[in-house]
Amino acid sequence: MDMGLKNRVVLVTGGSKGIGKATAKKFAEEQAHVFITYANDQETALKTVNEIRQQGFSCSEVQMDLRDQVSIEKAVKTVAEKFGRIDVLINNAVDWGSEAPSPQSLEHTSTDAWFAMIDHNLKGTYLVTKYTLPYMKNGSWGRLVHISTNLAEDGMAGVTSYPTSKSALHGFSKSLSLELAAEGIYSNVVLPGFTLTEQNSLVFPKEVLEKHAxxxxxxxxxxxxxxxxxxxxxxxxxxxxxxxxxxxxxGGK
Structure with a gap:
């Protein structure tokens, strides 16, 4: 199937590893011009970029801090200026702060940490999308894909901020799909389940992974x-x- 992606400009936030990296590689294989963002770990981002370039495809990295509006606006502008447009935005990046939170009941959860998750992920996605849309509209074509999680629908005891920040994307995307369809821009949400990323392979014992499978x-x-x-x-x-x-x-779960 011809995906019609040749020379399209694709921005994948958080594209250095995991699902974002796999997504960046597949877009590049379709001969799109791919940009991946990173917050602090430029070394890992460059490694991914080089892997894709060594296969003969187009890929570049750009720094973006989801907590910083100026950083987001600057990153989007950098991407758009290189090719004059942005056609596809994959809102994949997650900002856990210093590390992923341990399960904790709501009454024992830090209020600051709870709202930081909402602010970093929901506000960050809003801003990236807001600054990207004018470039899509200029081309009268665009695709928005927001990466959520099965936890947004299924929930998880002891973790409320992360599923909440992700479930909000569902209403955000649905509203955008109505607002933008006439301009050739579609918006959808993908909810991955537990995925065997490099990080999950290291963090979880083999027997736990096998039981979950x-x-x-x-x-x-x-x-x-x-x-x-x-x-x-x-x-x-x-x-x-x-x-x-x-x-x-x-996988049907």
């Missing part, structure tokens, strides 16, 4: 490519009619 109808854990395949389709010209949807990529 048994609870999934497909009897295996998802890998980044599984989710990236869906993201790339939704972000492509091959997607001519899917708009305003919230799609799970969980």
């Amino acid at each position: 048994e609870s999934i109808p497909t009897k295996r854990l998802g890998i980044p490519d599984d989710v990236a395949n869906l993201i790339v389709y939704l972000g492509s010209n091959a997607n001519s009619f899917v708009n305003g949807e919230i799609i799970r990529a969980t």
Whole structure:
């Protein structure tokens, strides 16, 4: 299938590793001009960029701090100025702060930490999208794909801020899908389940991963490519009619 992505300009936030990296690679393989963002770890971003370039594809990195409006505006402008437009935005980056939070009951959760998660992820996504849309509108074509999580629908005891920040994307995307469709811009949400990223492979013991895989109808854990395949389709010209949807990529769980 021709995805119609040749020479399209694609911005993948948080594209250095995990699902973001797999997504960046697949867009690049479709001959798009891919930009990945990083917050602080330029070394990992450059490693991903070099891997993609060594395969003969187009990829560049740009620094973006989701907590900083000026940084976001500057990064989007940098991408747009290189090719004169942005066609596809993948809102993938997550800002956990110093580290992912440990499960904790709501009454024992720090109020500052709870709202920081909302501010970093929801506000960051809002700002990236806001600054990107004018460039999409100039081309009368665009694809927005917001990466949520199955936890936004399923919940998780002891963790409320992260699913809340992600579930808000569902209403955000649905509203944008109605607002922008007439201008050729579609907005959709992808909800990955537990995915066997490099980090999860290191953090979780093998027996825990195997037990979780048994609870999934497909009897295996998802890998980044599984989710990236869906993201790339939704972000492509091959997607001519899917708009305003919230799609799970969980193996049926």
